[in-house]
Amino acid sequence: MMYSFGPGRLTPAVKAIMIANIAVFVLTYFAPALIVQFGLRPADLFGQFAVWQLVTYMFVHAGVSHIFFNMLTLYFVGVELENMWGTKYFTKYYFACGLGAGLTQVLLGILPLPFANQFYYPSTVGASGAIFGLLMAYALYFPTRMFLVFFIFPVQARYFVMILGGLSLLFSLGGGSGVAHTAHLGGLITGYLYLKGKRLNIISE
Numbered sequence: 068m069m070y071s072f073g074p075g076r077l078t079p080a081v082k083a084i085m086i087a088n089i090a091v092f093v094l095t096y097f098a099p100a101l102i103v104q105f106g107l108r109p110a111d112l113f114g115q116f117a118v119w120q121l122v123t124y125m126f127v128h129a130g131v132s133h134i135f136f137n138m139l140t141l142y143f144v145g146v147e148l149e150n151m152w153g154t155k156y157f158t159k160y161y162f163a164c165g166l167g168a169g170l171t172q173v174l175l176g177i178l179p180l181p182f183a184n185q186f187y188y189p190s191t192v193g194a195s196g197a198i199f200g201l202l203m204a205y206a207l208y209f210p211t212r213m214f215l216v217f218f219i220f221p222v223q224a225r226y227f228v229m230i231l232g233g234l235s236l237l238f239s240l241g242g243g244s245g246v247a248h249t250a251h252l253g254g255l256i257t258g259y260l261y262l263k264g265k266r267l268n269i270i271s272e
Contacts, residue, residue, distance in 0.1 A: 081142060091128075107169050175249045
């Protein structure tokens with residue numbers, strides 16, 4: 068009897084993104100000082116015009132669980148989206164969500180607002196903003212697909228993303244949690260705006 072796991076074989080963009088994330092994780096593990104250069108820091112972005120950080124921050128992770136769950140979600144959600152869209156569109160969408168997430172985190176962080184996490188934490192790292200954008204796309208295309216929350220509780224994709232968005236907003240208002248919740252919100256919003264009026268042809272299931 069044949070058993071299958073997940074959405075199938077790795078697609079080109081998903082595979083390349085995974086390899087890049089793992090490579091940077093290993094690199095920063097042995098050379099942690101690079102996190103300062105690769106992480107997204109408003110002081111560097113505006114003071115030194117370190118615009119590359121808007122891209123490199125997506126490949127830096129704070130620990131094993133951080134990168135594991137991001138890459139696991141990338142696999143389960145990204146493979147199907149890339150197969151549907153094609154590699155070129157998928158790659159553009161992924162990085163657009165990551166950029167939107169980073170800019171949201173930075174811009175809200177420099178304003179005198181209660182969710183200005185940058186006043187507490189100097190660097191933003193992780194692919195979570197881009198991953199949240201993928202989750203938004205998945206919920207829009209496949210709203211009734213089921214996610215197993217904590218691998219136990221089945222929740223439809225549309226409700227799962229609504230819950231994630233609500234929690235991100237709530238925790239953002241708390242500020243200083245050590246998690247870039249505003250970046251998560253930025254990834255969701257960027258994903259929605261990117262797809263709206265472009266390629267958002269809802270697939271009926």
